[in-house]
Amino acid sequence: MNEYFNTFQTIEQSVEQLLTGEQNSLEIEQSATSLRKSVQPCIEELNQSSVRLKQLVQVGFEDLYNAENVWLSKPRIAEAAKEEIWEQLGDISGRSIRIRNLANQWREDAVKQAKKYWNERIDYSREKWFFDSKRKLKEGIGWGEKDGFIKEIPPKTNSLLVEIDKIIKAKLSKVYEEITQINLELMHQYIKLLDQQEKIKYGKQIVLIFSDIGAKLSKPTEHLPKSVTSLKTIIRIEIKALVGNGWGDIYWEDVVKFKDNISSNIEKFITAIFDDRVELTIQALEQAIAFYNYFLERQDRYQQETPEQREAEKAWIDQQRRELDRVQKGLEAILNTD
Numbered sequence: 001m002n003e004y005f006n007t008f009q010t011i012e013q014s015v016e017q018l019l020t021g022e023q024n025s026l027e028i029e030q031s032a033t034s035l036r037k038s039v040q041p042c043i044e045e046l047n048q049s050s051v052r053l054k055q056l057v058q059v060g061f062e063d064l065y066n067a068e069n070v071w072l073s074k075p076r077i078a079e080a081a082k083e084e085i086w087e088q089l090g091d092i093s094g095r096s097i098r099i100r101n102l103a104n105q106w107r108e109d110a111v112k113q114a115k116k117y118w119n120e121r122i123d124y125s126r127e128k129w130f131f132d133s134k135r136k137l138k139e140g141i142g143w144g145e146k147d148g149f150i151k152e153i154p155p156k157t158n159s160l161l162v163e164i165d166k167i168i169k170a171k172l173s174k175v176y177e178e179i180t181q182i183n184l185e186l187m188h189q190y191i192k193l194l195d196q197q198e199k200i201k202y203g204k205q206i207v208l209i210f211s212d213i214g215a216k217l218s219k220p221t222e223h224l225p226k227s228v229t230s231l232k233t234i235i236r237i238e239i240k241a242l243v244g245n246g247w248g249d250i251y252w253e254d255v256v257k258f259k260d261n262i263s264s265n266i267e268k269f270i271t272a273i274f275d276d277r278v279e280l281t282i283q284a285l286e287q288a289i290a291f292y293n294y295f296l297e298r299q300d301r302y303q304q305e306t307p308e309q310r311e312a313e314k315a316w317i318d319q320q321r322r323e324l325d326r327v328q329k330g331l332e333a334i335l336n337t338d
Helices: 002-020 026-078 082-129 143-180 184-191 196-218 231-243 252-304 307-335
Strands: none
Touching: 026 196, 026 252, 026 307, 082 143, 082 184, 082 252, 143 196, 143 231, 143 252, 184 196, 184 252, 196 252, 231 252
């Protein structure tokens, strides 16, 4: 490209010399002027191409920088303590298996506790509002009793929501405990041994996954799965269905239906949150296992490389950098020409 650029510049200079001369025919001066007009776009195109090529060459330099960064990481990875990595893999795998084995029991316990709490609240209301003076269950309640019963519903359901939140947190704390026992600091030490690109990739990935898990385990009812409707919304709908008929009595059979519907939704709600959090936790542990396996795979390959192979790789990288330097200098010469 520099050769072409120099050629066009020579032509342009020759045209200028001819046009400043005194003994030229009109025809040759017209030809020279025409030639200058045709050469100028060629020079402009070379300048524009040089700008684009310089940007592309810069990408090549970045690729070589990354290649050298990988080359520099090889001894660090090869010398890392393999036994320690295997210990971490065993620890994380064991926690993953333990969570899988115990998750169903923790979830079932949470559902039972929440339903028990809800049943006790309804049993209290039944004793208070639906038994007459002779301890006989009434079919329904009318105006005076009805108003008192309705006023008690919001406090009962609000306390239910608070209790469910506490129950879920208590049961998920067992999962959270397993996560917090993982030595993330040690994992980050191994991540720092990688080349720059992989270091950024895995560093962000691990931080994001485990911070997300921490937030969702500590505040389970604030970060609901996408497909889950809040229990508060469901309860509001059920209350409206129970007391929406302002003129009629409230029958015990309707209260039983109300209680059962909410019990069913309690189970669905807790199950959905619990399954989501456990699945996220398992995925996080699998990501940690995948990282260590990836690290060990690279370590095995690098430990098999010979010093001669390493030297040849470095020589190739240096040679490509020299070639790009030569191209870059040529492009800068074109761009710096007035």
